[in-house]
Amino acid sequence: xxxIIFGDNQFFGVNHMSEQKAIKQAQKFRTPEDIFKTLQYVxxxxxxxxxxxxxxxxxxxxxxxxxxxxxxxxxxxxxxPYAHKYANALVxxxxxxxxxxxxxxxxxxxxxKGVGSLIxxxxxxxxxxxxxxxxxxxxxxxxxxxxxxxxxxxxxLGLKMYDMLYEFASxxxxxxxxxxxxxxxxxxxxxxxxxxxxxxxxxxxVSNINKIGFRMNPSKQTxxxxxxxxxxxxxxxxxxxxxxxxxxxxxxxxxxxxxxxAVLFGASTPQHIKETKTIFEKIL
Amino acid sequence: xxxIGLIGLGKMGMSHLxxxxxxxxxxxxxxxxxxxPLLRVIRKNTGFECFKNYEKMIAETExxxxxxxxxxxxxxxxxxxxxxxxxxxxxxxxxxxTYEKSSTLAAMAKxxxxxxxxxxxxxxxxxxxxxxxLLDANVIGEVSNYINTMTGGVVLKExxxxxxxxxxxGGGCLLDYGPHCFDLATYFFxxxxxxxxxxxxxxxxxxxxxxxxxxxxxxxxxxxxxxxxWSDPSVRKATNTIEIMGSKGKIRANKQECSLYxxxxxxxxxxxxxxxxxxxxxxxxxxxxxLRGEDFSRQLESFSGLLNGSVQAPISSLxxxxxxxxxxxxxxxxxxxxxxG
Numbered sequence: 001x002x003x004i005i006f007g008d009n010q011f012f013g014v015n016h017m018s019e020q021k022a023i024k025q026a027q028k029f030r031t032p033e034d035i036f037k038t039l040q041y042v043x044x045x046x047x048x049x050x051x052x053x054x055x056x057x058x059x060x061x062x063x064x065x066x067x068x069x070x071x072x073x074x075x076x077x078x079x080x081p082y083a084h085k086y087a088n089a090l091v092x093x094x095x096x097x098x099x100x101x102x103x104x105x106x107x108x109x110x111x112x113k114g115v116g117s118l119i120x121x122x123x124x125x126x127x128x129x130x131x132x133x134x135x136x137x138x139x140x141x142x143x144x145x146x147x148x149x150x151x152x153x154x155x156x157l158g159l160k161m162y163d164m165l166y167e168f169a170s171x172x173x174x175x176x177x178x179x180x181x182x183x184x185x186x187x188x189x190x191x192x193x194x195x196x197x198x199x200x201x202x203x204x205x206v207s208n209i210n211k212i213g214f215r216m217n218p219s220k221q222t223x224x225x226x227x228x229x230x231x232x233x234x235x236x237x238x239x240x241x242x243x244x245x246x247x248x249x250x251x252x253x254x255x256x257x258x259x260x261x262a263v264l265f266g267a268s269t270p271q272h273i274k275e276t277k278t279i280f281e282k283i284l
Numbered sequence: 285x286x287x288i289g290l291i292g293l294g295k296m297g298m299s300h301l302x303x304x305x306x307x308x309x310x311x312x313x314x315x316x317x318x319x320x321p322l323l324r325v326i327r328k329n330t331g332f333e334c335f336k337n338y339e340k341m342i343a344e345t346e347x348x349x350x351x352x353x354x355x356x357x358x359x360x361x362x363x364x365x366x367x368x369x370x371x372x373x374x375x376x377x378x379x380x381x382t383y384e385k386s387s388t389l390a391a392m393a394k395x396x397x398x399x400x401x402x403x404x405x406x407x408x409x410x411x412x413x414x415x416x417x418l419l420d421a422n423v424i425g426e427v428s429n430y431i432n433t434m435t436g437g438v439v440l441k442e443x444x445x446x447x448x449x450x451x452x453x454g455g456g457c458l459l460d461y462g463p464h465c466f467d468l469a470t471y472f473f474x475x476x477x478x479x480x481x482x483x484x485x486x487x488x489x490x491x492x493x494x495x496x497x498x499x500x501x502x503x504x505x506x507x508x509x510x511x512x513x514w515s516d517p518s519v520r521k522a523t524n525t526i527e528i529m530g531s532k533g534k535i536r537a538n539k540q541e542c543s544l545y546x547x548x549x550x551x552x553x554x555x556x557x558x559x560x561x562x563x564x565x566x567x568x569x570x571x572x573x574x575l576r577g578e579d580f581s582r583q584l585e586s587f588s589g590l591l592n593g594s595v596q597a598p599i600s601s602l603x604x605x606x607x608x609x610x611x612x613x614x615x616x617x618x619x620x621x622x623x624x625g
Contacts, residue, residue, distance in 0.1 A: 158302025
């Protein structure tokens with residue numbers, strides 16, 4: 001796994017600190033070409049990993065990436081499921097077109113898998129179906145890991161449906177031959193479940209890790225203690241806490257906290273991207 | 285450890301279930317929903333006791349409290365039954381949409397010495413709590429007026445069918461968005477309030493309003509314009525913004541940031557003259573379990589505190605929820621409408 005991973009929040013107007021900042025950022029990325037241009041820059045300066053939510057707006061960008069030979073060693077880490085996509089498709093295309101759009105290969109078989117799942121009250125086949133449908137859009141791309149978004153990871157944690165986390169990881173590994181990863185806002189809780197309860201080896205966890213403890217639950221101290229155990233791969237995100245922490249301070253903090261394997265960050269200007277890359281490369 | 289049961293597992297219900305299940309001080313002892321297939325999935329994949337009928341759940345489970353998460357129209361009957369069984373209640377917002385019914389519930393809880401909380405989640409937002417602290421400390425002096433805005437992009441095309449186009453089912457911008465907006469006003473300026481005017485405007489809906497302008501007067505002192513619009517395509521998710529004018533300065537806040545303008549520096553609280561800015565990242569937002577924002581977690585931590593005795597009075601009480609229902613009723617009445625209830 002690369003130490004520097006580029007993220008996608010800036011493309012879609014997400015900023016946890018300020019709505020105004022989010023609007024400003026989103027204005028820079030009106031078209032797929034705008035997003036692709038930034039990714040070209042990212043690729044050129046040697047950041048070779050990109051982690052993104054499977055937004056509908058990403059589809060043309062993914063095509064551009066797979067068509068461009070310069071991206072041959074550019075690794076993609078899709079994060080799923082992007083729930084709004086299904087909701088919107090349902091409204092705009094209707095149920096039949098939606099199923100056709102998202103189900104891979106044989107629609108009838110997929111339908112059966114879904115129906116069977118309903119009757120047996122077993123959510124595993126539905127999960128597999130969702131993974132397959134998201135991966136359909138990425139069949140020509142260089143996928144190196146498949147990540148579960150925090151809304152689902154944390155919901156399963158909350159309901160104590162731990163087996164589903166295990167099922168997701170093993171499905172991704174057997175069917176696609178890549179590692180699974182988990183986003184969470186509950187690092188300590190997830191760490192305990194994956195490592196101690198499910199006995200997973202070196203699971204990948206992506207979570208907020210920053211100097212000010214923003215969204216480090218249940219507390220900064222507890223999260224730091226779990227990280228120091230070094231029995232999982234930790235990808236730190238929100239290291240700048242949406243701008244509340246200066247990059248140099250963030251790097252200092254990361255360095256003091258041994259046990260971080262990679263940093264996931266997003267930025268919208270070439271200058272910021274390069275600066276952040278340089279700073280974190282030094283300490284990881 | 286206090287035992288609770290959840291009634292209704294719709295979209296809000298599932299997220300409440302996950303949060304409640306991880307909230308210190310409470311244990312989810314049972315859940316109830318009318319949907320058979322949903323219960324089957326829950327029974328098979330989780331450890332929760334499942335019931336199809338809430339009366340049966342209450343009869344067969346030892347409970348200290350319940351969370352009433354059923355559709356609005358059933359809030360009153362279910363809540364009343366729970367109070368009759370001497371159970372503390374958490375009810376999703378709005379309480380009943382009828383002042384009379386809501387105050388009946390508030391009175392019942394009081395008479396039986398039971399705790400009640402309503403799901404007005406903005407009260408658990410760190411920035412809004414910070415604003416409340418500034419107001420309580422009189423930082424901007426005597427408050428004269430405010431503009432309270434809530435916008436979102438819910439109804440962007442013709443809305444002629446379903447609950448969203450039906451006042452009786454809690455549809456319309458006034459009844460759907462309005463409660464959260466008016467709650468923020470009563471949180472900051474008190475629930476002793478008169479509705480001075482209310483304009484309800486249709487844009488996309490055929491039977492209900494999409495835009496609301498309501499002026500309120502609190503304690504005969506603070507006047508405020510509440511502007512609510514659920515047909516704003518520029519807004520990604522529901523957004524609350526409030527601007528408050530006082531004799532010593534002004535506050536402008538949303539869920540993520542608060543700008544404060546002071547005519548003179550406040551040395552006691554170390555606040556400078558002119559503009560200063562507080563971001564949510566500046567405040568302590570840690571929660572025991574996070575699912576969809578700290579506010580929802582803190583809301584249930586508070587309910588747990590209420591049941592366990594560490595929180596004395598609810599931050600979002602039944603009485604206050606009744607006052608909000610009165611504002612809604614009055615706003616409809618000024619437009620010649622009345623809910624059948």
